[in-house]
Amino acid sequence: MSSLFNEVVPERTDGVPTRRVTITVNGEQHTADVEPRLLLAHLLRQGLRLTGTHTGCDTTNCGACTVLFDGRPVKSCTMLAVQADGHEVTTVEGLATASALHPIQEGFKDEHGLQCGFCTPGMMMSAKALLAENPDPTEDEIRWALSGNLCRCTGYQNIVKAVMWAAHKMQDQESEEVS
């Protein structure tokens, strides 16, 4: 992949300095030349065609663009792509395997944790970060952990249930593996 910024800002003229970055996204290493002002969200969506990461408010409020950056949730509209050089990014596309949904995705499906679905990728990435730290969260802990992600449809009830469902499923899987 040569210049990703060409795809993002077509009017780009030659001579605009770019930087070469190497980023591991969902376990796969990508090298790209990016203009420093390219946002991580745009690199993911336009550059790598990983459009599961949504850009909503574009002002660091809504959390639709949440991805994991070295395992911690970040708003990818509020980070420069150059800052991800040498780091690991996980997007919503990195949750499922070829054969199975991730328990968090199953939870959102089973508990009707979405309506329009716009906030869902960000919700799921925040949920993934929460469950990695706290495999057995209370309802209150889930609500606090998701408080940087806005949903305009659900009233959050079923999102909380979905994360709870996923927590139980992941704990069951863990105990099965142990036994």
Added chain:
Amino acid sequence: MYPPRFQYEAPATVEEAIALLGDGNGDAKVLAGGQSLIPMLKLRFAAPTLLVDINNIAGLDYHRVDPDGTLRIGALCRHEHLEKSALIADNYPTIAAAAPLVADPIVRTRGTFVGSICHADPQGDWAACAIALNANLVVQGPSGRRSIAARDFVHGPFETALAADEIAVEAVIPAANGTARGGYLKLERRIGDFATAGVAVSLDIVDHRVERAGIALVGVGPQTIDARDAAEALQGSVLTSTTIEQAASLAAQAAQPRSDHRGSASYKRHIVQTFTSRILTSIHGPSREAA
């Protein structure tokens, strides 16, 4: 939205970063957590020609206590490091109370304590805590380091004492002279919104007597307000309902709120009084039991 074009450098040492800032001729900005700067770039509230990203500088992400009890918070210590720190939870009640209220959980993984103070938003949580805690900012420039009291560091809305070729490398919170007590309360319409009003209180207490007090106000003026009269009223006194109400009333007088969509000026002033009283009462309660 895209940020305007800028030159980007990510040096590996503070010295290199300072040299780059010097080259920027006053038109360079330091990028730490970026949780305020990047939105401001996108909204064209800021258009520096050079961004000096300090995230690749090793050894700035600490918070630690010296043997004499001084707390040091490095320039890359993120909000969530403080939120999850047992050291903070056990010894720094003002910081421990504020950390979970800064922005939202996702922003807290990136944003930094020192960067928030340098941003000098009148609605920022940490500048108020730093003033209440009598903290200093250590800033480094081409000719070395200097230390600036937090209350003198913030000059106005988004204005600080930082020179164009200086970086705030550390916040220093002096050891409590006695038992550290304190709290932080903030009213916000929803998580992640700017504060309607907030109050930071820090007290050092010896034998139920207030040895040192600091009170600072958030979102009720053109800059973070050091409610010094309210703090001085407590100095040397024992917390009683009378001294608490006096301090709360002085804090409300120190506020310079403006009516806006978050509430009327009188409402915000009332919140300052209520929050100051509430924090002081919560400190007063357990110490009275102990007496």
